[in-house]
Amino acid sequence: MTPAARLAAAASILDSIAQGRQPAEVVMKAWGTANRYAGSKDRRAIADRVYKVIRARARLSWIMGGREDGRALVIGSLHALDNLPLEEIEALHSGDGYGPRPLSKQERSRITSVEGELPGWVAAGLPKFVVEDFQKVFGDDWQNQAHELMAPRAPIDLRINSLKTTREDVEGELRAAELSPEYTPWSELGLRLAAEPPPNIQALEGFKTGAFEIQDEGSQIICALVDAKPGTTVVDYCAGGGGKTLGLAQSMQGQGRLVASDVVNKRLENIRPRLERAGVEAELVLIGQNGGGLEALNDAADLVLVDAPCSGSGTWRRHPEDAWRLTADEVERLHGLQTRIMSQAAKLVKVGGRIAYVTCSMLSRENEDTAAAFEAAHPNFKPVPLTEDMHAVATLAKGHTLRMSPASTGTDGFFFALYERAQ
Numbered sequence: 168m169t170p171a172a173r174l175a176a177a178a179s180i181l182d183s184i185a186q187g188r189q190p191a192e193v194v195m196k197a198w199g200t201a202n203r204y205a206g207s208k209d210r211r212a213i214a215d216r217v218y219k220v221i222r223a224r225a226r227l228s229w230i231m232g233g234r235e236d237g238r239a240l241v242i243g244s245l246h247a248l249d250n251l252p253l254e255e256i257e258a259l260h261s262g263d264g265y266g267p268r269p270l271s272k273q274e275r276s277r278i279t280s281v282e283g284e285l286p287g288w289v290a291a292g293l294p295k296f297v298v299e300d301f302q303k304v305f306g307d308d309w310q311n312q313a314h315e316l317m318a319p320r321a322p323i324d325l326r327i328n329s330l331k332t333t334r335e336d337v338e339g340e341l342r343a344a345e346l347s348p349e350y351t352p353w354s355e356l357g358l359r360l361a362a363e364p365p366p367n368i369q370a371l372e373g374f375k376t377g378a379f380e381i382q383d384e385g386s387q388i389i390c391a392l393v394d395a396k397p398g399t400t401v402v403d404y405c406a407g408g409g410g411k412t413l414g415l416a417q418s419m420q421g422q423g424r425l426v427a428s429d430v431v432n433k434r435l436e437n438i439r440p441r442l443e444r445a446g447v448e449a450e451l452v453l454i455g456q457n458g459g460g461l462e463a464l465n466d467a468a469d470l471v472l473v474d475a476p477c478s479g480s481g482t483w484r485r486h487p488e489d490a491w492r493l494t495a496d497e498v499e500r501l502h503g504l505q506t507r508i509m510s511q512a513a514k515l516v517k518v519g520g521r522i523a524y525v526t527c528s529m530l531s532r533e534n535e536d537t538a539a540a541f542e543a544a545h546p547n548f549k550p551v552p553l554t555e556d557m558h559a560v561a562t563l564a565k566g567h568t569l570r571m572s573p574a575s576t577g578t579d580g581f582f583f584a585l586y587e588r589a590q
């Protein structure tokens with residue numbers, strides 16, 4: 168493909184991403200399958216352009232006079248990110264072959280006029296309502312938080328299965344496969360790999376035999392903080408794909424009762440092979456939207472983990488396209504859902520038992536506000552202060568709550584709050 172044809176392809180992929188809900192990666196794969204003539208170098212160059220544009224979308228749209236279509240964003244990126252002079256951008260837009268059509272007068276004038284000072288949210292590359300929240304939550308550190316959240320090439324973390332192996336053994340296996348793992352700074356079970364070149368984790372023997380799983384260090388820390396004890400009754404209320412279920416099972420060392428529930432059966436089914444690989448067990452229970460299906464466990468659980476459905480804004484460094492799909496209304500809806508789920512899940516906790524509230528969100532409406540709503544409605548649940556003897560990360564806690572983020576812990580963004588039922 169010519170460089171110009173690659174630009175045209177990137178523009179059309181950006182339009183498809185904007186119009187749908189699928190991850191950028193999936194849209195790009197589908198494009199590759201439908202356009203077999205594109206070689207691996209072409210696909211790589213197109214993907215680089217697409218991600219570059221997505222991460223700088225706010226600024227590029229601003230430069231292009233508010234236009235959000237793929238063509239305008241690509242033109243903006245050649246000007247503002249690649250610093251190409253006008254003649255080169257025009258040469259790439261000659262309209263020949265499969266390249267994009269020539270620049271319009273308006274497009275030309277957008278990239279030749281002075282950029283001027285960008286509003287904070289444009290420079291940060293995040294929606295305005297998100298930046299307003301960041302300013303409130305992080306104060307002077309908000310730009311650093313925003314920058315790290317949208318920075319490319321997030322590492323790949325592995326959680327080793329301490330029931331089967333040691334971190335040193337897995338490290339050896341990874342080095343033998345010519346990878347360069349590092350120990351994660353917070354989690355004793357974690358190994359970190361660079362995102363580039365992408366390691367083929369699933370092909371490794373240790374993955375197939377359950378010696379390790381892919382899991383962000385933030386999730387590993389959460390599993391350590393809740394400290395599921397062997398011999399107890401534990402409910403992973405929003406189990407999803409089971410990442411945390413596996414972590415909890417590992418802490419429980421095969422002793423006690425572990426229940427993983429979710430409202431989506433397909434997600435629960437995906438946990439089964441993961442449990443088998445890891446050599447651990449859990450009861451999988453499909454529940455209704457109102458929590459129906461777990462009544463037998465009312466007042467019975469020592470620990471309930473609520474890893475609530477959320478905006479996923481803590482993972483935007485991995486899925487920057489999602490930043491532009493989120494609306495303030497959706498965040499409001501999620502806050503309501505999270506508050507309801509917490510009330511349902513709290514019924515399962517026995518007196519003296521604990522409930523943990525977790526999101527992978529960076530937004531206060533889904534984090535502190537939901538925690539506050541739970542506290543107001545459930546005065547019999549007392550906040551449990553997070554202390555260093557629970558985990559070193561507690562130095563960053565505010566009382567019973569903890570925020571993690573790419574900027575502060577080098578993990579994805581997470582919120583954690585812990586409560587104990589007093590009566």
Ligand SMILES: C[S@@+](CC[C@H](N)C(=O)[O-])C[C@H]1O[C@@H](n2cnc3c(N)ncnc32)[C@H](O)[C@@H]1O
Binds near residue numbers: 409430
């Ligand atoms: C953040 S994901 C869980 C991720 C999972 N714990 C992990 O570590 O891989 C949230 C999950 O909550 C589930 N969910 C949505 N509404 C729910 C409800 N009313 N009750 C319980 N789970 C719900 C979703 O299906 C989704 O799987």
